Amino acid sequence: MTLDREELRDGWTVTLAGGTGAPDGVAGRAIPASVPGQVHTDLEREGLLPDPTFHLNEQAAGWVGRADWAYRRTVDVDPRGHERVDLVCDGLDTVAELSLDGVVVGTTRNMHRRYRFDARVQSGASGPGSKDLEILFESPYREAGRVAAKAGSMPGPYDEPFPYVRKMAANFGWDWGLTAVTSGPWRPVAIERWSTARLREVRPLVDVEAGEGVLDTHITVERSGPSRFGENTADLDQDGEDDDLVLVVTVSGTTEDGGATRQRSRAQLTPKDDETVVTVRVPDARRWWPRGYGDQAQYDVVVELQTVDGEVLDRDTFRTGFRSTRIDTQADRVGRPFGIHVNGTLIDVRGVNWIPDDVIVSRVDRSRLESRLRAAASLGTNLVRVWGGGVYESRDFYEVCDELGLLVWQDFPFACSAYPEVEPIRSEVIAEARDNVARLARHPSLVVWNGNNENIWLHDADGWGSSLGDRGWGLDYYLDLLPTIVDAVDPSRFYTVASPWSGDESLPANDVDHETHHSWDPWNRLPDTAYRESVPRFVSEFGWQAPPAWRTLREGVADDVLRVDSPGVLHHQKAADGMAKLARGIEPRFGTVDPASFDRWHYLTQLQQARAVATGVEHWRTHWPRNTGVVMWQLNDLWPVSSWSAIDSAGRLKPLAHELRRLYDDVLLTIRPVSDVAADVTAAGARTGGPDRPDHAADGSETAELGTLADTLSFGVSPGAFGASPVEIAVRSSRSGQDSVVRVRRVTTAGAILAEVSLPVRSERAGVVVVALPESVGVVDDPTNELIVADMDWHRAVWTPGPDHSMRWAPAQYRTTFTPFDGGLDLIVEADSLVRDLLVQPDRVSPTGAVDRGFMTLLPGERVVFRITGVAETDVPALRSEPVLWSLDRVLAR
Structure with a gap:
């Protein structure tokens, strides 16, 4: 039965x-x-x-x-x-x-x-x-x-x-x-009822060998012999009955040429056997690729446990994909990289950190997970790191990542603390790790297991050793126990000891030149321009805070009037010295903000968050391949709070989310200061493109996906250097080659063109192209009245040489018109002058209001369309009013 x-x-x-x-x-x-x-x-x-x-x-x-x-x-x-x-x-x-x-x-x-x-x-x-x-x-x-x-x-x-x-x-x-x-x-x-035997564990491990997909399914069965009453039978060996059993594994899907395939393999278990490996080979298997590198081909797998007479006793069905993975940490002339390779291609990782999506985690269903993850994918993300202070997520989470091509970096649940190694904790860690490594083995999206979040780094940085003495604090888990379990249960996945981790106990855990790095000195104690002072090999955490969307905060607190220092707003800020850090982040660019000026504070914190994250991502991504990945902290929130998230707890996209869409595009256009760091990376080969193999685009799939971006102009919010130092253009392209022209203009704060030049941008393959600028457009004469704007294809970067509060911004002049469509309104803005950082916040008008863009900068004669959903034609007057529609010059003039 x-x-x-x-x-x-x-x-x-x-x-x-x-x-x-x-x-x-x-x-x-x-x-x-x-x-x-x-x-x-x-x-x-x-x-x-x-x-x-x-x-x-x-x-x-x-x-x-x-x-x-x-x-x-x-x-x-x-x-x-x-x-x-x-x-x-x-x-x-x-x-x-x-x-x-x-x-x-x-x-x-x-x-x-x-x-x-x-x-x-x-x-x-x-x-x-x-x-x-x-x-x-x-x-x-x-x-x-x-x-x-x-x-x-x-x-x-x-x-x-x-x-x-x-x-x-x-x-x-x-x-x-x-x-x-x-x-x-x-x-x-x-309640599960069963007879004779059941599938106790199914661990499918995949690989690709000479174009052939290989599925090794490790299967353990439990027989229905007597059990010891009252114990967890998942941890017990059962006495088997004298029955032979048959295991059948079937893989169905489409071949590389679009045809159908159905491959099957069988194994027989004698009464003395309770485990085996069933191998199925799929000729010409279509490969599973990360998002942006190809299709997410998956195959249906059916595992059946049968009697010798063909009666099906138990069945497990799932989907998986064929791909090979490798993490390169071999020492080079700089230190140790952390390069994630899928199907032989070094992936340009553009990631986000994931926290539980609700403090009451059982409330998170598949629909909610899919909404968040699809939003992440739409922003250009190709990796999600499941952070170690949360949970091993549900099957739904990993299935959606499989479907969307989102690579998964999975932390074991150890975060920011010393952990005891005594019983019963140690035995629980063993059982938990083995259970979840086996459970998640079927998902092609999963590529990295990580031992802990920041525990080794904090142990050294915060001097835990003096209070711990010779007591275990988790290091044995990370260096011995967990890698042993991963190697035994799922050797197809890479294990890293920690995040951050430098690959060797003799090195500081957070060394920028070795493996993974957390960049938290900016935000905690330094301005965001400090991101430019180094090029970590792989940034697995960094970020900048901002409050949630106005509506989310308004619905989350009972303060009669929202103020920066009102009780509810303060309670929904949990970071140590968080409000002061927000103020210190705003001040260098935008000046001080009166706590009573909540609307101004809210706008500027959103802009500062976007500017700060842009500073780091632009710098690191344009120093490829010395840096091979950026994982922003964080994608989501679990309550309405000031945090580092791009999407707040109500699912509303902050302006940062729209900025990520530019920063994580396959083509990133930046303006950056000419620096010694850049020259150092030249020796490492990043300025002329690295070993980013273009073979993943051979079938044209990447080109087809990129083509969907052609209908929108991407405006950046590139940060300023606060000085008149010379700058250069850097283009990071994940495409297999770049042949375009960049138009660079030096303009006044009113939008008048002072100088202009068009320069070629060419490369043979994916990588970074650095374009030197002539002094006429690469150096400003008056840092209080000039800025530099670069355009290439549909991409834009803006460089403000001085702090915004010292710029002599001319009043923004623009015209607005609204065109209704089913579900909302298109707001068309036509600029008559330079319009700096125009923001539309339709959630202030309607609880369902949302917009498809964040901060936008326009030059005279340009137009942009904001697609606004969840609003009605009767909302037009409110949508035109401040602070719903606001530009930087108006905010700073208050």
């Missing part, structure tokens, strides 16, 4: 089972519960808890995480003709005891694992049938306290005990997050 799975989604209640601080009406009440779910959502729905993400409510919800909670429902454990009945839990958050009719069948202490328990309980009830299932969740704080008492104090930046429990660290607050410590069955709970 085929395995039967029955998900237990309905009929649940949750009850307070211990703890203090609960408001009236909670104790003794059986609250209807959603499963999958977490208790915060159930309490909110019943009006027993205010939304912790709103205003100051976080403070009133802290009691929830310190309470115990009992989830209950009746379950049918009748085997219905099967030999085995299992209670299967795909995710329990976090410390739980499970019982059926009062008989304990299992315990858990790890949010990040899957569990399976024998449900064949013999209790006071006679025979099989309905039984009362209870999952009793203990407060994570209590478990953390027990481990902390055994392990001792673990140093870290936050006064919360997340290192002592295997749970999503971001539940305990972060410098962009609130504290909302959750409990509950956060992933599905099911």
